[in-house]
Amino acid sequence: MIKIHHASQVPSNQSSIPPDLKVLIDEIVHAQLSRDPVTIGNTSESGNAHRSYGMSPKKEHEVSRMSEYIDQLLCSGSMDTLHHAVDVGSGQGYLSRALQKLGLHVLALDSNEIQTSGAERWKAKESARRQKQFKRGKDAQSVPNSKHHCTDPLFRSHVPTSVPAACAASKDIMRSHMGSLAHQTICINSLTLESSIHEWLFSGVDDQIAGCASMIGDLPVDGAERRIHRGKPVPVMMVALHACGSLTPDVLRAFLSNHRRPSAPSARIWTAQALVVVGCCYNLMALEDFPLSRSLRERTPVATLPLASRHLAAQMPSQWLRNENSTRETSLAIRKVVFRALLQPVLEIMGARETVANHAATSSSYHVEELRSAGQTPENRRLGKLPDAAYKDWETFLDHATSKTGVRLDQIAAQLPVYIHNEHRRRQLESALSVLHVLRCIMGPLIESLILLDRYEWIREELSQSSEVRESSAMDVGLVNLFDQATGSGRNVAIVIKPREWSSII
Numbered sequence: 001m002i003k004i005h006h007a008s009q010v011p012s013n014q015s016s017i018p019p020d021l022k023v024l025i026d027e028i029v030h031a032q033l034s035r036d037p038v039t040i041g042n043t044s045e046s047g048n049a050h051r052s053y054g055m056s057p058k059k060e061h062e063v064s065r066m067s068e069y070i071d072q073l074l075c076s077g078s079m080d081t082l083h084h085a086v087d088v089g090s091g092q093g094y095l096s097r098a099l100q101k102l103g104l105h106v107l108a109l110d111s112n113e114i115q116t117s118g119a120e121r122w123k124a125k126e127s128a129r130r131q132k133q134f135k136r137g138k139d140a141q142s143v144p145n146s147k148h149h150c151t152d153p154l155f156r157s158h159v160p161t162s163v164p165a166a167c168a169a170s171k172d173i174m175r176s177h178m179g180s181l182a183h184q185t186i187c188i189n190s191l192t193l194e195s196s197i198h199e200w201l202f203s204g205v206d207d208q209i210a211g212c213a214s215m216i217g218d219l220p221v222d223g224a225e226r227r228i229h230r231g232k233p234v235p236v237m238m239v240a241l242h243a244c245g246s247l248t249p250d251v252l253r254a255f256l257s258n259h260r261r262p263s264a265p266s267a268r269i270w271t272a273q274a275l276v277v278v279g280c281c282y283n284l285m286a287l288e289d290f291p292l293s294r295s296l297r298e299r300t301p302v303a304t305l306p307l308a309s310r311h312l313a314a315q316m317p318s319q320w321l322r323n324e325n326s327t328r329e330t331s332l333a334i335r336k337v338v339f340r341a342l343l344q345p346v347l348e349i350m351g352a353r354e355t356v357a358n359h360a361a362t363s364s365s366y367h368v369e370e371l372r373s374a375g376q377t378p379e380n381r382r383l384g385k386l387p388d389a390a391y392k393d394w395e396t397f398l399d400h401a402t403s404k405t406g407v408r409l410d411q412i413a414a415q416l417p418v419y420i421h422n423e424h425r426r427r428q429l430e431s432a433l434s435v436l437h438v439l440r441c442i443m444g445p446l447i448e449s450l451i452l453l454d455r456y457e458w459i460r461e462e463l464s465q466s467s468e469v470r471e472s473s474a475m476d477v478g479l480v481n482l483f484d485q486a487t488g489s490g491r492n493v494a495i496v497i498k499p500r501e502w503s504s505i506i
Contacts, residue, residue, distance in 0.1 A: 021439075028442055033449040035318065035492060037484045040068050055094055058488045065482050066241055066494070067098035070276055073496070074102075074237075076503030082235040082273055083179070086197055088188060088251050089243045096181055099239070104179040107200045109193070113185045190253035201234055201270055233271035240277040242491055245284025249292065251277050252455065255497065256462045259475070275497040278482065282310040282451055290451060292458035305447065313451060315444030316490045332388060338433045339397045340383060342419065342426065347381060349415050350407050381405065394426060452479055452493055459497065474500040 017025070055063065074082060083105055087096040090108035099106050182200060186192050240251050258272040282305075296303045320330040383401060390400040398420075402409060409416065419426040459477045466473075478496050483489035 025439075025442060028446050031449070032445040033452065033479070033493065035445070035481055035485055037065075037481045037492065040065055040482075041072065054092065059094060061487045062241060062483055062489055063094045063098050066095060066239075066276065066278070067102060069480070069482055069494075070099065070237070070239065071102050073274065073276070073498060073502070082237055084201070084234060084270075085237040085239055086193075086200075088193065088238060088240040088277075089247050090183070091241075093181070093183065095239065095241045096183075100179040100181045102179070104237075106179060106181045107197065108181060108183045109186055109188055109196060110183075111186065111188050188247060188250065190250045190257060193250065193254040194258060197236060197270055201236075233268045235273040236270050237274040238272060238277070239275070240279075242278055242280040244279075244281040246286045246289050248277055248279035248495075249285070249289045249455070251275070252459060252495070256459070259463065260466050273499060274502075276494050278491055278494045279451075279455075280314075280491040282313040282448065283307060285310060291454050293454050294461055295457050296454055303450075305451070309443075309447050312440055312444040313448040314490060315441040316485055317438075317441050317444065319485050319490075322486060332391060334434055334437055335391050337437050338430050339391060339394065339401075341433050342394075342429060343383070343398070343401055344380075345417050346402075346407060346409070346412075346420070347405065349412050350405075351380070353412070394423075394430075448491075448493075452495070455495060459495070463497075476500050476502075 070085075083103070085099050085104045085106050087093075087099065087106055087108045090096045090110045093108050096106045096108035184196060184200075186196055238251055238255055240248065243251060252275075255272040255275050258268065258270070261268040290305050291297050291303050319326060321327050384404065386397075386400050386404070389396070391397050398409075401407075409420075419429055456477060456479055463475050463477065475497050476499075480494045480496050481492050482494045483492035485492050
């Protein structure tokens, strides 16, 4: 197996790699984006505070790091008035609740009612816990440090002139102020996203919004802080933690669409002031989501990414051999791919038989149509999930796979490839397919880098063409490595957009 760690390292086991292939691998590794996580600060406190609320260690790491980064980003613009955030694809609401605890008023959007219902249940549990502790006189401990208070009018007289000092002072001063949290289930695209934010901010503004914010959990506080001034657009931050497939481009489209509008309240009642988005599931992107930038669209031939390439973008070869457990998992994952590839000729033989039988039997015809309705064909059907034990060896796998697919090898014995029952030939193919798959996976981080850089360049192009680009409204865009891939957070790069007058992105 080829071992790749960072772009500055070359593959180990160099003697077994042909020189030309080694050069190619080196070029691939050096061309991809670095994935080392940035230094954000101490997130252990917030992580421990969230640990008991249903998060895995991986999710805890992601929520802690992202909320801490957003907190620091907002504090860098300490004279701003941004108090509203929209969490797109909010899922169970872990990030939404973390942002609420920073003092933000959060709209959590998801397209799945089951996820929204689950988030509401977690919200209710947390509110009940906080209220119980509050009644016991432990309110100071029950409300985590709300650090985003650099601009709160109640405390401006206490805020020092430097941003770090302002944030430090606000941690001690604003321990009891919380934001608000509202959940909605919608079919999310760039248009519905914009309209949902509009409705959230201005539907029943005096009662629904102000009243919603006048709570610490379920405890009443002064609601005056939450009221929205109708005389100017309301600043909003858009965030998404692992926005799946086309959701990330749609969030970016909504941000850019809002930014292009004139700043007059009659044309723009809210303003997209900042954005922090981490994407994922590139295999679910729509065709129009790549390429986005003129730099790639105007190339001849136009750059494209077939589905197989987008699947590879999720690979993390730098993490394959980091410890014994990950090495075992990687070996098993490669074996699954290889065994499935070796099974394919068997499925094609059976598929051809079923196609012929289709003309003679209604039941076969129904079976073929059923496969096609699920995006399959008789020759190329999904095997589905098998237990890990099924991949112990080839014979065990073949027995499980044929039983699940209904294939009877005795009926097609004369047509079977030699390797099915010839161990020497099969092991040769297993070795060749394993190498091929590893080489394809090494391309994965480079493919993801291409997708990220295309989005980065597209945003820069769109922002530069905005009709209202002035020094006061100019925006910076960057790519920030928020998460440590060693925790399992493979998609660790955030696209960040912020006002230029704020401090550096990192």
